Amino acid sequence: MSNLVEVRNLRVDAKTDSGRTVEIIRDVSFDIAEGEIVALIGESGSGKTTIALTLMGYTRPGCRIAGGKVTLSGREISNLPEHKRARRRGTEVSYVPQSAAASFNPAHKIMDQVVEVTKIHRLMPIDEARRKAVELFKALALPEPDTIGDRYPHQVSGGQLQRLSAAMALIGDPKLVIFDEPTTALDVTTQIEVLRAFKSVMKKGAIAGVYVSHDLAVVAQIADRIIVLKNGEIQEVGRTQDILHRPQHPYTRELLEAFEPAPHGRVVDRPVEPEKPLLVVKDIVAGYGRVDETGNPSVKVINKVSFELHRGKNLGIIGESGCGKSTLARVIAGILPAAQGDVLLEGKPLDRDLRRRSRNELRDLQIVFQSADTALNPAKSIADILARPLAFYHGMSGQRRDARIDQLLDMVHLPRSLRHRRPTELSGGQKQRINLARALAADAKLILCDEITSALDTVVAAAILELLKELQREHSLSYLFISHDLSTVRAICDEVVVMYAGEKIEQLSPDIMGSEAGHPYSRLLFSSVPKLDTGWLDGLEQDPHVLQAYSRR
Numbered sequence: 439m440s441n442l443v444e445v446r447n448l449r450v451d452a453k454t455d456s457g458r459t460v461e462i463i464r465d466v467s468f469d470i471a472e473g474e475i476v477a478l479i480g481e482s483g484s485g486k487t488t489i490a491l492t493l494m495g496y497t498r499p500g501c502r503i504a505g506g507k508v509t510l511s512g513r514e515i516s517n518l519p520e521h522k523r524a525r526r527r528g529t530e531v532s533y534v535p536q537s538a539a540a541s542f543n544p545a546h547k548i549m550d551q552v553v554e555v556t557k558i559h560r561l562m563p564i565d566e567a568r569r570k571a572v573e574l575f576k577a578l579a580l581p582e583p584d585t586i587g588d589r590y591p592h593q594v595s596g597g598q599l600q601r602l603s604a605a606m607a608l609i610g611d612p613k614l615v616i617f618d619e620p621t622t623a624l625d626v627t628t629q630i631e632v633l634r635a636f637k638s639v640m641k642k643g644a645i646a647g648v649y650v651s652h653d654l655a656v657v658a659q660i661a662d663r664i665i666v667l668k669n670g671e672i673q674e675v676g677r678t679q680d681i682l683h684r685p686q687h688p689y690t691r692e693l694l695e696a697f698e699p700a701p702h703g704r705v706v707d708r709p710v711e712p713e714k715p716l717l718v719v720k721d722i723v724a725g726y727g728r729v730d731e732t733g734n735p736s737v738k739v740i741n742k743v744s745f746e747l748h749r750g751k752n753l754g755i756i757g758e759s760g761c762g763k764s765t766l767a768r769v770i771a772g773i774l775p776a777a778q779g780d781v782l783l784e785g786k787p788l789d790r791d792l793r794r795r796s797r798n799e800l801r802d803l804q805i806v807f808q809s810a811d812t813a814l815n816p817a818k819s820i821a822d823i824l825a826r827p828l829a830f831y832h833g834m835s836g837q838r839r840d841a842r843i844d845q846l847l848d849m850v851h852l853p854r855s856l857r858h859r860r861p862t863e864l865s866g867g868q869k870q871r872i873n874l875a876r877a878l879a880a881d882a883k884l885i886l887c888d889e890i891t892s893a894l895d896t897v898v899a900a901a902i903l904e905l906l907k908e909l910q911r912e913h914s915l916s917y918l919f920i921s922h923d924l925s926t927v928r929a930i931c932d933e934v935v936v937m938y939a940g941e942k943i944e945q946l947s948p949d950i951m952g953s954e955a956g957h958p959y960s961r962l963l964f965s966s967v968p969k970l971d972t973g974w975l976d977g978l979e980q981d982p983h984v985l986q987a988y989s990r991r
Contacts, residue, residue, distance in 0.1 A: 555606065
């Protein structure tokens with residue numbers, strides 16, 4: 439089998455804000471055979487996406503290919519003029535991004551965007567392109583393939599949009615497809631559908647692929663070989679089975695160890711007279727639009743949800759995308775006022791609207807959002823970001839405030855010198871630690887954590903979880919942990935609430951997650967978590983009656 443891609447001694451430079459040039463990819467060499475899928479894995483900043491983009495002859499702004507060769511189909515593309523490289527994009531090599539939502543134009547119908555590459559490269563008549571698109575929709579197991587192209591991007595689910603993004607990449611019959619973390623933001627049940635669709639289409643068309651990911655279990659289902667990267671250098675290359683079960687490099691072993699976070703130490707013995715719960719959520723109904731005379735919003739997202747959380751304990755909220763997890767967190771925080779029901783903190787009812795809550799109530803209950811990029815003001819320094827809650831909740835200023843900022847940075851294990859930087863100058867893990875430090879600045883009793891590790895690689899995510907446990911031990915914190923990552927919930931939570939379609943399905947201990955004792959939907963959810971086993975996806979069998987009853991495709 440001949441090589442489709444050959445990369446030899448690749449070097450990529452980047453220019454810093456100060457004008458200094460740094461080498462971010464160092465002497466990287468590898469091959470990809472025709473029809474082979476190769477995974478690039480490693481933590482954030484390891485160079486995975488940068489290397490993948492060079493296969494299209496592309497680098498991000500501020501970067502350049504400084505040396506080496508990138509050959510595709512026997513022709514070096516790294517030294518081609520831009521207009522010739524552009525001709526190959528979409529026809530010989532194409533790209534499926536991490537965020538399909540960001541890659542689609544909300545003002546245009548899906549079909550018009552999927553077939554656009556055929557117009558740009560004049561590959562076929564428009565009617566033929568539309569017929570081919572429908573065939574791809576069928577191959578990717580999309581619902582209503584004949585008409586789904588007539589919808590706009592906001593009218594389909596996240597999993598459907600990700601498969602439509604793959605259809606856009608495949609319609610030009612490329613020899614190589616680059617998948618850049620395409621399932622990171624998807625819940626486990628949707629991820630299974632998307633992976634199966636990708637794998638089927640790639641195998642049927644004998645298309646080669648580069649799969650960029652930090653999720654080893656996902657990589658195990660789709661890749662023939664794995665390239666392990668760290669700091670822009672290759673640490674290890676091998677067949678998927680060998681890398682997963684016989685890793686040679688210490689860094690590869692570190693990645694594998696971080697895949698399964700250490701379980702949370704749960705206290706079994708309860709006091710004879712347990713104290714009153716810290717948080718009580720009672721019969722919450724919430725959604726969007728006008729509330730009618732019966733107390734129901736025109737679009738109901740949460741329906742009669744109730745639970746309790748005790749001081750020093752952690753409660754997980756899990757379920758697939760769209761089940762209402764994040765909406766529930768916003769209701770508890772008062773960002774989205776509930777239409778019905780009550781939220782009590784330490785036995786005292788909280789106003790449904792945060793604007794009418796007291797300063798002490800706001801201080802006691804803090805929320806850490808999923809995306810630190812949008813939660814942190816890019817125009818402010820880290821010191822300014824942390825100073826605001828210190829001034830608002832505690833009236834701190836001057837040297838006392840500066841000393842507390844240093845303490846907060848110490849608490850989240852960041853160097854004090856970062857106080858002068860802006861969020862854009864930090865890594866994803868560092869930004870999430872600042873996000874957490876801002877909540878700690880209020881001296882909160884309860885922190886709502888909304889998918890705070892979903893965008894982080896396994897090593898960084900494991901470090902954040904250990905930090906949360908450490909802070910809990912030292913400051914008697916309680917966490918409400920919202921996630922679609924079931925291993926993360928199992929690692930940190932004492933109890934787990936399973937949600938589906940805005941309703942609480944059941945509440946159970948993480949120790950029995952996925953057992954026969956649970957609800958059928960819970961078993962479906964837990965059985966959909968990928969394993970570090972190359973044959974897991976192909977051998978996965980789920981109850982067809984449960985799949986049909988709970989399918990939201």
